Amino acid sequence: MTSVAIIDYGRGNVRSVYNALDYIGVDAEITDDPAVIDNASHILLPGVGAFGDAVEALHARGLPEVLHRNVFEKGKPFLGICVGMQVLAATGFEHGEHAGLGWLDAAVRRIEPGPDCLKIPHMGWNQVDLVSEHPLFAGFRPETLVFYFVHSFAVTTDDTDKILGTCDYGAPFVCALAWDNIVTTQFHPEKSQDSGIELLENFVDWEP
Amino acid sequence: MLKQRIIPKFLLRDGRLVKYRRFFDDERMAGNPVSTAKVYNDYGADEFIVLDIVPSAESQQQVRDIVKKMSEEIFMPFTVGGGVTSLEDINALLRAGADKVSVNSHAVRNPEFVASAARQFGDQCITVSIDYKDISPGVPRVFIDGGREKTQHNPVDWALKMQDSNCGEILITSIDRDGMMTGYDTDMIAALDEQLDVPLVVSGGCGGLQHCIDAFGAGASAVAISSLFLFTDHSPIKLRSHLSSNGINVRASKTSRN
Numbered sequence: 167m168t169s170v171a172i173i174d175y176g177r178g179n180v181r182s183v184y185n186a187l188d189y190i191g192v193d194a195e196i197t198d199d200p201a202v203i204d205n206a207s208h209i210l211l212p213g214v215g216a217f218g219d220a221v222e223a224l225h226a227r228g229l230p231e232v233l234h235r236n237v238f239e240k241g242k243p244f245l246g247i248c249v250g251m252q253v254l255a256a257t258g259f260e261h262g263e264h265a266g267l268g269w270l271d272a273a274v275r276r277i278e279p280g281p282d283c284l285k286i287p288h289m290g291w292n293q294v295d296l297v298s299e300h301p302l303f304a305g306f307r308p309e310t311l312v313f314y315f316v317h318s319f320a321v322t323t324d325d326t327d328k329i330l331g332t333c334d335y336g337a338p339f340v341c342a343l344a345w346d347n348i349v350t351t352q353f354h355p356e357k358s359q360d361s362g363i364e365l366l367e368n369f370v371d372w373e374p
Numbered sequence: 375m376l377k378q379r380i381i382p383k384f385l386l387r388d389g390r391l392v393k394y395r396r397f398f399d400d401e402r403m404a405g406n407p408v409s410t411a412k413v414y415n416d417y418g419a420d421e422f423i424v425l426d427i428v429p430s431a432e433s434q435q436q437v438r439d440i441v442k443k444m445s446e447e448i449f450m451p452f453t454v455g456g457g458v459t460s461l462e463d464i465n466a467l468l469r470a471g472a473d474k475v476s477v478n479s480h481a482v483r484n485p486e487f488v489a490s491a492a493r494q495f496g497d498q499c500i501t502v503s504i505d506y507k508d509i510s511p512g513v514p515r516v517f518i519d520g521g522r523e524k525t526q527h528n529p530v531d532w533a534l535k536m537q538d539s540n541c542g543e544i545l546i547t548s549i550d551r552d553g554m555m556t557g558y559d560t561d562m563i564a565a566l567d568e569q570l571d572v573p574l575v576v577s578g579g580c581g582g583l584q585h586c587i588d589a590f591g592a593g594a595s596a597v598a599i600s601s602l603f604l605f606t607d608h609s610p611i612k613l614r615s616h617l618s619s620n621g622i623n624v625r626a627s628k629t630s631r632n
Contacts, residue, residue: 181471185446215496285573285595287498287542291377291625309626316498334375357451
């Protein structure tokens with residue numbers, strides 16, 4: 167049976183992710199309990215707080231090890247959202263330099279306003295351009311690939327095979343990653359109305 | 375590219391949806407906030423702003439309950455504020471389902487508050503709400519306590535100071551234009567846009583579709599709307615298609631997405 171462990175690392179509003187999963191009728195629990203995470207079929211790492219703070223909070227609860235066991239050894243479908251995507255990188259540069267979980271060769275850097283003097287944070291709805299197909303985006307059309315973003319930092323990686331989607335804010339940035347049983351989004355599906363609900367439905371149906 | 379946002383703004387008094395003119399005149403009841411929010415959600419609004427305009431301990435609990443109900447069924451961002459005076463207040467609203475918390479009077483009285491809130495909850499969580507009116511022609515000043523208390527701050531200078539305190543967004547409201555439906559203060563919007571690096575949500579005066587085009591033209595990141603949606607037959611759908619056909623980059627309307 168499908169059950170989603172929403173990883174609780176004690177920061178901010180993770181309730182909205184729970185509400186969205188509850189809305190689509192999926193068994194979900196906000197938890198930092200290794201036993202609950204071990205029993206879940208799907209793992210969701212929500213995005214709250216700043217990079218270094220989030221990594222530290224995960225370590226303080228012994229969660230990197232639990233996540234590693236479930237994602238890499240047991241191969242459970244994993245979705246990382248926003249900071250939950252960023253912390254997978256090797257290094258983050260928000261409020262100083264911090265080591266991330268290092269699941270991929272990537273860094274998290276501040277978005278530059280560029281010559282157009284774009285507003286930072288990048289806040290609001292923006293178009294996602296998919297680089298390749300993925301079950302997470304099954305059934306989407308260009309006009310439904312519009313999601314809610316709120317962030318000042320973004321992932322940069324040379325590991326281009328793992329880039330699933332980009333988004334244009336002055337220049338393209340990586341807004342979705344995917345490899346094996348792991349998928350991540352910089353945007354917030356739980357705040358993206360019908361498109362977000364559809365994406366979460368795809369995630370819980372995903373059998374990598 | 376990033377879409378321009380359409381944001382219904384709900385004013386709550388004792389947990390009821392209300393609307394005034396120039397903050398105090400001509401009180402009108404405007405329905406149940408949760409059911410109204412659901413309608414606008416179906417119309418494909420981009421976010422919601424919910425402000426408790428006469429905050430008390432009791433009303434703040436009502437607002438948390440309302441936001442909790444909204445966030446259980448509506449999956450888009452909520453900015454919530456009114457009477458926020460502590461980090462605990464912010465935490466309680468975030469836990470209730472708010473994504474951003476709006477801070478107004480307390481930021482003026484405690485200039486360090488916004489910086490400490492941004493540090494604890496993240497810049498993007500903290501919206502600074504600024505109400506202003508002209509004390510004489512061409513001399514705008516920031517007002518606090520729901521427009522009751524005049525300060526010495528010029529709104530542009532104050533917005534920049536709040537940006538330096540790491541707020542994630544500015545919500546600017548013209549008291550003179552509130553509920554009047556005569557158009558946004560585009561001069562103020564342009565003056566703020568020229569200097570601000572954070573997104574700018576503009577409020578006060580929207581009474582027609584062209585007013586939104588003017589606000590975006592002047593540099594708004596988002597338009598906050600009350601009267602136009604509450605008291606006319608304009609909906610977010612109609613506004614969206616009008617903006618889109620006038621070259622403003624907004625989300626496709628929800629009906630065309632289904």
